Amino acid sequence: MVTVREEMRKGPWTEQEDMQLVCTVRLFGDRRWDFVAQVSGLNRTGKSCRLRWVNYLHPGLKHGRMSPQEERLIIELHTQWGNRWSRIARRLPGRTDNEIKNYWRTHMRKKAQERKMIISPSSSSSSLTYQSCLLDTSPIFGMGRGDTHNGSSCVTSTLESTQSSMDAYPMDQIWSEIEAPALLGTAEAKEKTCSSVPFRLPSPAMWDYKCPEIFWKMEDEEIRMLAL
DNA sequence: AACGGGAGCAACCGCTATCCG
DNA sequence: ACGGATAGCGGTTGCTCCCGT
Numbered sequence: 001m002v003t004v005r006e007e008m009r010k011g012p013w014t015e016q017e018d019m020q021l022v023c024t025v026r027l028f029g030d031r032r033w034d035f036v037a038q039v040s041g042l043n044r045t046g047k048s049c050r051l052r053w054v055n056y057l058h059p060g061l062k063h064g065r066m067s068p069q070e071e072r073l074i075i076e077l078h079t080q081w082g083n084r085w086s087r088i089a090r091r092l093p094g095r096t097d098n099e100i101k102n103y104w105r106t107h108m109r110k111k112a113q114e115r116k117m118i119i120s121p122s123s124s125s126s127s128l129t130y131q132s133c134l135l136d137t138s139p140i141f142g143m144g145r146g147d148t149h150n151g152s153s154c155v156t157s158t159l160e161s162t163q164s165s166m167d168a169y170p171m172d173q174i175w176s177e178i179e180a181p182a183l184l185g186t187a188e189a190k191e192k193t194c195s196s197v198p199f200r201l202p203s204p205a206m207w208d209y210k211c212p213e214i215f216w217k218m219e220d221e222e223i224r225m226l227a228l
Numbered sequence: 229a230a231c232g233g234g235a236g237c238a239a240c241c242g243c244t245a246t247c248c249g
Numbered sequence: 250a251c252g253g254a255t256a257g258c259g260g261t262t263g264c265t266c267c268c269g270t
Contacts, residue, residue: 102237
């Protein structure tokens with residue numbers, strides 16, 4: 001049996017897909033995701049596009065390690081609200097529910113393991129126990145990938161990993177290219193924005209071929225907005 | 229140098245809520 | 250009031266990278 005519908009793409013997003021999505025959202029807004037997915041020419045579901053935008057591409061997002069203040073706030077709000085990640089995220093500007101959820105899972109799991117070791121101290125070292133006690137009453141400092149749990153290496157490795165994670169961030173580049181003209185907020189600026197990035201949205205063939213059909217289906221309001 | 233394990237995170241899945249005709 | 254479409258949310262999975270051995 002041959003499937004009539006083309007299979008939707010899944011898995012990690014490429015840089016080009018990101019740029020296509022960013023431009024499409026700039027043009028059409030971040031509400032009707034099925035429409036955005038269709039217009040963008042990405043072979044993704046609206047749901048997938050929304051998630052990518054919300055968790056990674058949204059211009060207001062902070063990327064990188066949680067600050068001690070943020071960590072403290074997460075802990076505080078989680079005790080208050082439990083696993084209401086989106087609610088917690090609203091109190092942390094630039095952070096997504098997914099990010100906070102992931103953070104909580106990894107860091108709290110670690111903390112839970114440490115607690116467990118305190119309760120059954122048969123194999124625990126004294127330094128680890130001391131660290132765990134500190135963690136119970138103070139914010140969690142830089143316990144990221146590669147961090148050790150004892151002594152000053154925590155601080156240095158945190159700084160280094162923060163730096164390296166910032167360096168390797170392709171979206172910064174994309175946004176620096178996109179942001180400036182887009183801030184003007186005009187349709188012209190938006191067009192310039194999209195033509196300035198190194199691809200054509202989404203592909204010449206798509207716009208030539210698909211656009212009449214897409215515009216045909218558009219609502220009056222959207223067409224008016226586009227005309228503006 | 230090779231390998232296994234763990235951490236971190238992006239993305240998917242399934243369910244619920246909300247909107248709209 | 251109802252049903253379909255869409256958005257949002259929380260849980261889970263799977264991939265990649267790093268570190269210790």
